[in-house]
Amino acid sequence: MLSKFDSIFSIDCVIFGFEEGELKVLLIERNDEPFQNWWALPGYFVENDESIEDAAERILHSFTGLRDIYLEQFYTFGDVNRHPQGRVITVAYYAMIRLNGKADLHPTTPFVKTAVWHPVSEMPDLAFDHKLIFDKSLQKIRRKISYQPIAFELLPEKFTLTQLQNVYEAILNKKLDKRNFRKKMLNHGILKELDEKQQGVSYRAATFYKFDRRAYNKQFKKELSFSKE
Amino acid sequence: MLSKFDSIFSIDCVIFGFEEGELKVLLIERNDEPFQNWWALPGYFVENDESIEDAAERILHSFTGLRDIYLEQFYTFGDVNRHPQGRVITVAYYAMIRLNGKADLHPTTPFVKTAVWHPVSEMPDLAFDHKLIFDKSLQKIRRKISYQPIAFELLPEKFTLTQLQNVYEAILNKKLDKRNFRKKMLNHGILKELDEKQQGVSYRAATFYKFDRRAYNKQFKKELSFSKE
Incomplete structure (x- = not known):
């Protein structure tokens, strides 16, 4: 050659x-x-x-x-x-x-x-x-991260909203408003609240959540497409 | 080396x-x-x-x-x-x-x-x-094509719904139901109907549409993200 x-x-x-x-x-x-x-x-x-x-x-x-x-x-x-x-x-x-x-x-x-x-x-x-x-x-x-739930790939199966916010902040490289973040995330309806709280913290233990892939697929997939027609 | x-x-x-x-x-x-x-x-x-x-x-x-x-x-x-x-x-x-x-x-x-x-x-x-x-x-x-309006990059600025459907069908490699396609596309609210019809056809002239990028950005961008917060 x-x-x-x-x-x-x-x-x-x-x-x-x-x-x-x-x-x-x-x-x-x-x-x-x-x-x-x-x-x-x-x-x-x-x-x-x-x-x-x-x-x-x-x-x-x-x-x-x-x-x-x-x-x-x-x-x-x-x-x-x-x-x-x-x-x-x-x-x-x-x-x-x-x-x-x-x-x-x-x-x-x-x-x-x-x-x-x-x-x-x-x-x-x-x-x-x-x-x-x-x-x-x-x-x-x-x-x-704007169109796929990749944040959840990094987190343990059960995570707190603070952990989720940390992932978003690190990837987007900016601080997000805590109240706004929680509201928006919960409004998506793609998080399942668990009957379980953080262990070993004496004050306000945080709730654990799981990613609800089924709800995500229902709401966020195939917006413009006709793949399931 | x-x-x-x-x-x-x-x-x-x-x-x-x-x-x-x-x-x-x-x-x-x-x-x-x-x-x-x-x-x-x-x-x-x-x-x-x-x-x-x-x-x-x-x-x-x-x-x-x-x-x-x-x-x-x-x-x-x-x-x-x-x-x-x-x-x-x-x-x-x-x-x-x-x-x-x-x-x-x-x-x-x-x-x-x-x-x-x-x-x-x-x-x-x-x-x-x-x-x-x-x-x-x-x-x-x-x-x-499921999350970005790329079909419009291939079409002339003014296009008919049939042309748009042709692009989707070619990319997805399947026939789509005409009524369903039109209904879904128009419901997205990202097409602007023009006061202009196809020329030179003797029967039912098709209406021309334009892609409305602003409406698209408003509705489809940043679903999961916080990029504009």
Whole structure:
């Protein structure tokens, strides 16, 4: 093949989680030059004999220890000078996961010094163009939250309205008025109130809610479409 | 760089248009081996010194003559054996355009024998994995039509309800009940009836409508979100 077309493909993963009332993203500390000790998204080169989906799973697993995560491809970044070592085009994936028990990170590749869940509200500088990739993923879920109930993918099955508001605030990157948020959310009719309150708080224990997918589907799906006709 | 990572990048474009009451897609007839005389999507290799966005514009222009089209990246295809000449990963873009005056196609590259607007309802076999790419783009706009008014991007500014129904039927790939379609569409309150009827028809001339973006934004935007709070 002609060499003017030769390039290298890589994968980068933006994995969102919600922990201790905060939206977090999975970052690794690189162990190799030219970005030793830099924070970066988990990502590396695609090998010639694997599909990009297989590469994404393999790389995420070796960089973080995570497995069986539903990765959604969201954008491919191909600026000419985005990588200091040559032409590298990267396919970016994102995932939103519940952290119950999945928060433990065990990198197995020597490229990674450590892997952590890092608060989105205090992002450090990132290697390569990973800040751009991260920003684009956040834009993506910000748009998506307006027509899909993705906030619930991050929360435990039972959650309080404060936790739900925290997720919205973190994704939208702004403070929301508490009364207004509660009113609007409850008016949607997509939350099921549970007969259960927060434990271990001495003052006003918060009520737990569940997401009511059936009510959501009834009210929010197929507005303009005729898919069920 | 290590050769096990070397590969080639390409771009493929799925351009939708609506003409003569039909949803169409832009296809080219290849002029080069191994797919001489095959139909294919407009697409070719990305050069090392151009970004993928620049490559997409350049390739679409040289393969079809089209310029200044808003191309939206929608998926990157990276199966190991998708290209007969080696490892080629392709970034796919789509666009939906109004064909008024833009239907003329003038390929300038020798790789193209001819370029045509082909009815989506009678797709021929396509080279490479272009059928897969086309199907994925159709899936994408099928999902999108349920929450965004994209049908109107394909229609002339003034259109009849029959034309609108044709677009929906083509994208959803099924016949819709005429009365039900009209009732539902008019109930949305996002169509403005014009004081103008179809010309040159001797029997029941159809009324023209315009898409009312303001009414749409008011009713369909920000359902679950708090973006305007």
